[in-house]
Amino acid sequence: MSxxxxxxxxxxxxxxxxxxxxxxxxxxxxxxxGGHTSLAAIYLRLQRIDPTIDKSTVYRALKLFVTLGxxxxxxxxxxxxxxEIARVQPHHHLVCRQCGQQQEIDHDAIQLMAxxxxxxxxxxxxxxxxxLNGICAGCRLPHQ
Amino acid sequence: MSxxxxxxxxxxxxxxxxxxxxxxxxxxxxxxxGGHTSLAAIYLRLQRIDPTIDKSTVYRALKLFVTLGxxxxxxxxxxxxxxEIARVQPHHHLVCRQCGQQQEIDHDAIQLMAxxxxxxxxxxxxxxxxxLNGICAGCRLPHQ
DNA sequence: GTGATTGTTGCAAAAATTGGCAATAAGAGG
DNA sequence: CCTCTTATTGCCAATTTTTGCAACAATCAC
Numbered sequence: 332m333s334x335x336x337x338x339x340x341x342x343x344x345x346x347x348x349x350x351x352x353x354x355x356x357x358x359x360x361x362x363x364x365g366g367h368t369s370l371a372a373i374y375l376r377l378q379r380i381d382p383t384i385d386k387s388t389v390y391r392a393l394k395l396f397v398t399l400g401x402x403x404x405x406x407x408x409x410x411x412x413x414x415e416i417a418r419v420q421p422h423h424h425l426v427c428r429q430c431g432q433q434q435e436i437d438h439d440a441i442q443l444m445a446x447x448x449x450x451x452x453x454x455x456x457x458x459x460x461x462x463l464n465g466i467c468a469g470c471r472l473p474h475q
Numbered sequence: 476m477s478x479x480x481x482x483x484x485x486x487x488x489x490x491x492x493x494x495x496x497x498x499x500x501x502x503x504x505x506x507x508x509g510g511h512t513s514l515a516a517i518y519l520r521l522q523r524i525d526p527t528i529d530k531s532t533v534y535r536a537l538k539l540f541v542t543l544g545x546x547x548x549x550x551x552x553x554x555x556x557x558x559e560i561a562r563v564q565p566h567h568h569l570v571c572r573q574c575g576q577q578q579e580i581d582h583d584a585i586q587l588m589a590x591x592x593x594x595x596x597x598x599x600x601x602x603x604x605x606x607l608n609g610i611c612a613g614c615r616l617p618h619q
Numbered sequence: 620g621t622g623a624t625t626g627t628t629g630c631a632a633a634a635a636t637t638g639g640c641a642a643t644a645a646g647a648g649g
Numbered sequence: 650c651c652t653c654t655t656a657t658t659g660c661c662a663a664t665t666t667t668t669g670c671a672a673c674a675a676t677c678a679c
Contacts, residue, residue: 349626349675370666385629390666406550425598436596444588448607452580454569456607463592463600493645493656515635529659534636 335362336418339401346399353384357392358416361402367413425463479506480562483545490543497528501536502560505546511557569607 339358340350360373370389377384393414396402403417405424423441425434445456483502484494504517514533521528537558540546547561549568567585569578589600 344676347626351627351675353628383629386665387630387667388628391627425592425596425600434596434598436592440588440591440595443591444584447584447587448569448580451584452569452578454578454607456569463598488646491656495645495657497658527659530635531637531660532658535657 336416337401342399342401348395348399352381353388354392354395356380356384357389358396358401361414361416367405367415369411369413371411373414423463480560481545486543486545492539492543496525497532498536498539500524500528501533502540502545505558505560511549511559513555513557515555517558567607 335358340355343350343354356377357373360376361368364372364376370393373393374384374386374389377389393402393404397404397414401417402414404412404414406412422438423436425436448454448456479502484499487494487498500521501517504520505512508516508520514537517537518528518530518533521533537546537548541548541558545561546558548556548558550556566582567580569580592598592600
């Protein structure tokens with residue numbers, strides 16, 4: 332599976348975990364779905380490929396991937412948790428409270444904050460994937 | 476109940492919601508527990524005061540308080556979600572991945588980031604209560 | 620390959636969270 | 650104070666998420 336951005340199998344093995352077809356399929360599903368994907372969507376997709384995969388396996392795999400940093404999870408605010416393959420260069424999202432639209436931003440602004448915190452508190456922040464709420468420019472300004 | 480930092484009842488009423496004994500008791504529990512409190516802890520405490528309060532009522536009340544901004548919720552990373560009375564001056568937490576210790580920080584560093592994002596994207600971030608993971612100074616340095 | 624070791628899986632049961640609904644009670648208006 | 654309106658509650662059922670465990674299979678040593 333060459334569409335992975337990282338050597339997931341190697342990372343799994345290096346951490347002492349096993350590479351199973353279920354885990355590979357779950358990673359594949361995450362990759363193919365592209366952007367943010369919910370657990371329900373992943374499970375549905377897997378069902379079509381291999382109906383014997385249990386939902387608890389998906390839960391466990393996703394939790395493992397998140398703790399390993401392979402996958403990044405975020406709560407959209409609508410209650411559902413979304414999962415996404417972690418990129419090498421982390422990025423973040425601005426979610427508008429008004430229109431619900433999401434905007435990706437890069438790491439720069441976050442990096443600034445992380446450095447300030449490091450200076451002040453000696454704490455090394457690991458900001459993989461932030462989800463920031465607020466009001467986007469379009470909604471903030473009265474439409475003219 | 477004068478130990479509230481804000482006029483919760485007024486805020487509830489102003490938003491068209493009713494002030495019920497259940498909601499007051501849940502707010503009291505949040506206040507008295509001080510720092511971060513889990514839903515389970517709140518429910519346990521309420522049971523001793525009034526065993527007729529249903530768990531679903533606690534879920535609903537907490538969800539309402541969060542959307543109203545009266546209460547702030549954060550995922551510690553250990554799976555459990557924690558709730559806390561929102562302060563007027565928002566603050567944030569640094570959670571160490573190694574030792575699990577939490578450190579409170581004030582809004583300054585976050586404010587900086589929010590301003591940078593506003594400058595660059597026109598997006599007005601609403602950062603009520605952030606939970607940042609990383610490595611604290613004690614764990615990062617080899618103990619000497 | 621073959622066998623041993625042990626992490627993983629699927630299943631089922633348990634626990635947590637959410638949703639529907641009739642009865643109740645908070646708030647408004649007399 | 651009484652009545653009316655309707656948000657809220659408690660109860661129950663449905664749904665989602667987690668957990669325990671025996672069978673299975675990935676990995677390693679040979």
